[in-house]
Amino acid sequence: MTTNTGCLFIISAPSGTGKTSLVRALLKTDVNLKLSISHTSRPLRSDEVDGRDYHFVSEEIFKQKLLRGEFLESAEVYGNLYGTSQTWINETMAAGYDILLEIDCQGATQVRKIYPQAIGIFILPPSSETLATRLKTRAQDESTVIEKRLAAAREEVSHVCEFDYVIINNKLEEAVNDLTCIVRSEHLKKERQLVDQHALITQLESTDL
Amino acid sequence: MTTNTGCLFIISAPSGTGKTSLVRALLKTDVNLKLSISHTSRPLRSDEVDGRDYHFVSEEIFKQKLLRGEFLESAEVYGNLYGTSQTWINETMAAGYDILLEIDCQGATQVRKIYPQAIGIFILPPSSETLATRLKTRAQDESTVIEKRLAAAREEVSHVCEFDYVIINNKLEEAVNDLTCIVRSEHLKKERQLVDQHALITQLESTDL
Numbered sequence: 001m002t003t004n005t006g007c008l009f010i011i012s013a014p015s016g017t018g019k020t021s022l023v024r025a026l027l028k029t030d031v032n033l034k035l036s037i038s039h040t041s042r043p044l045r046s047d048e049v050d051g052r053d054y055h056f057v058s059e060e061i062f063k064q065k066l067l068r069g070e071f072l073e074s075a076e077v078y079g080n081l082y083g084t085s086q087t088w089i090n091e092t093m094a095a096g097y098d099i100l101l102e103i104d105c106q107g108a109t110q111v112r113k114i115y116p117q118a119i120g121i122f123i124l125p126p127s128s129e130t131l132a133t134r135l136k137t138r139a140q141d142e143s144t145v146i147e148k149r150l151a152a153a154r155e156e157v158s159h160v161c162e163f164d165y166v167i168i169n170n171k172l173e174e175a176v177n178d179l180t181c182i183v184r185s186e187h188l189k190k191e192r193q194l195v196d197q198h199a200l201i202t203q204l205e206s207t208d209l
Numbered sequence: 210m211t212t213n214t215g216c217l218f219i220i221s222a223p224s225g226t227g228k229t230s231l232v233r234a235l236l237k238t239d240v241n242l243k244l245s246i247s248h249t250s251r252p253l254r255s256d257e258v259d260g261r262d263y264h265f266v267s268e269e270i271f272k273q274k275l276l277r278g279e280f281l282e283s284a285e286v287y288g289n290l291y292g293t294s295q296t297w298i299n300e301t302m303a304a305g306y307d308i309l310l311e312i313d314c315q316g317a318t319q320v321r322k323i324y325p326q327a328i329g330i331f332i333l334p335p336s337s338e339t340l341a342t343r344l345k346t347r348a349q350d351e352s353t354v355i356e357k358r359l360a361a362a363r364e365e366v367s368h369v370c371e372f373d374y375v376i377i378n379n380k381l382e383e384a385v386n387d388l389t390c391i392v393r394s395e396h397l398k399k400e401r402q403l404v405d406q407h408a409l410i411t412q413l414e415s416t417d418l
Binding site: 014124125127128131153154157158160161163164165166167168177178180181182184185186188189190193194197201203205 | 377
């Protein structure tokens with residue numbers, strides 16, 4: 001009997017939904033879950049760390065990797081390039097780890113074509129007021145960037161139907177608990193358990209006890 | 210936009226798996242979850258309470274109810290009759306409560322015909338030794354009853370594929386947590402959330418923020 005590989009979770013959300021904080025909190029609670037670190041050609045922000053938030057590379061290096069077919073998905077967002085390493089995903093899943101992909105809806109569509117078993121989770125803010133406030137108070141972004149983000153947020157929300165689960169990020173702790181429950185319950189699904197618990201089920205069906 | 214009714218959860222397990230303790234613990238953690246109390250024609254055991262464990266009725270009364278079509282499912286197990294009230298289920302789900310049906314695989318099959326949206330959860334013991342020990346130490350059962358239960362346990366396990374989720378009841382606390390996660394994640398599924406969060410999604414898609 002073959003063993004299961006890890007689950008592949010896709011998390012998407014409009015900018016300003018608090019997705020990154022949520023993902024960081026989730027990773028702290030689950031040692032079996034690994035976050036895919038994307039490559040990007042955009043500049044490092046002051047609160048970011050290379051290799052933790054992204055692998056920051058030049059546009060030239062990014063395009064070389066793209067040509068070599070190293071990316072599972074790639075996208076241009078606000079004029080910057082983003083991509084996800086397919087090799088790392090395959091190796092990490094084969095080792096039994098769950099993987100978390102924090103990508104936009106455009107990337108999610110590309111990922112589903114290659115991994116139809118991927119589990120999509122969409123995060124929504126509790127209200128449009130909350131979202132607007134968060135986007136507008138990101139001081140380091142220029143107003144044209146904020147305008148783009150507002151339009152992109154509305155566009156992202158229109159893709160909610162493409163996901164398997166929808167979480168409202170009202171209180172961080174509750175939203176993290178929601179994510180934890182989704183990860184746990186996906187492992188309890190019959191299709192996975194018939195593989196993971198094959199020896200036990202065979203023993204229970206066949207012995208005289 | 211219509212609102213969602215509650216979810217209908219079916220929990221089945223071989224005798225001796227600790228299902229009843231698990232269900233009682235789960236009910237304590239979730240005020241929105243109501244346990245369907247079955248009717249039965251079998252005698253009350255010393256540790257049971259009428260109306261909590263079952264509605265204990267005579268075989269005559271049971272058969273009258275059966276003829277009036279009051280039962281969603283009914284079954285004869287070890288020579289006793291068991292049945293689930295359909296009226297109670299419909300009213301309780303319509304009021305928005307989740308319902309837990311603790312029934313055997315035979316009953317589960319009957320329920321799925323009427324409620325195809327029912328979510329089936331199968332509980333397994335951690336080993337056949339654990340199951341055998343538990344069945345054999347139920348002092349008040351006669352040996353012929355134990356033999357019947359052993360055979361029935363093997364038969365029940367063979368129905369595991371018919372359920373949506375499989376939980377191993379190794380440590381009670383972990384198994385209760387598994388159940389809690391399944392209940393929570395079912396409410397987070399896209400199909401339910403598009404109804405529950407309809408107003409929010411419409412607001413996010415349409416406003417200028």
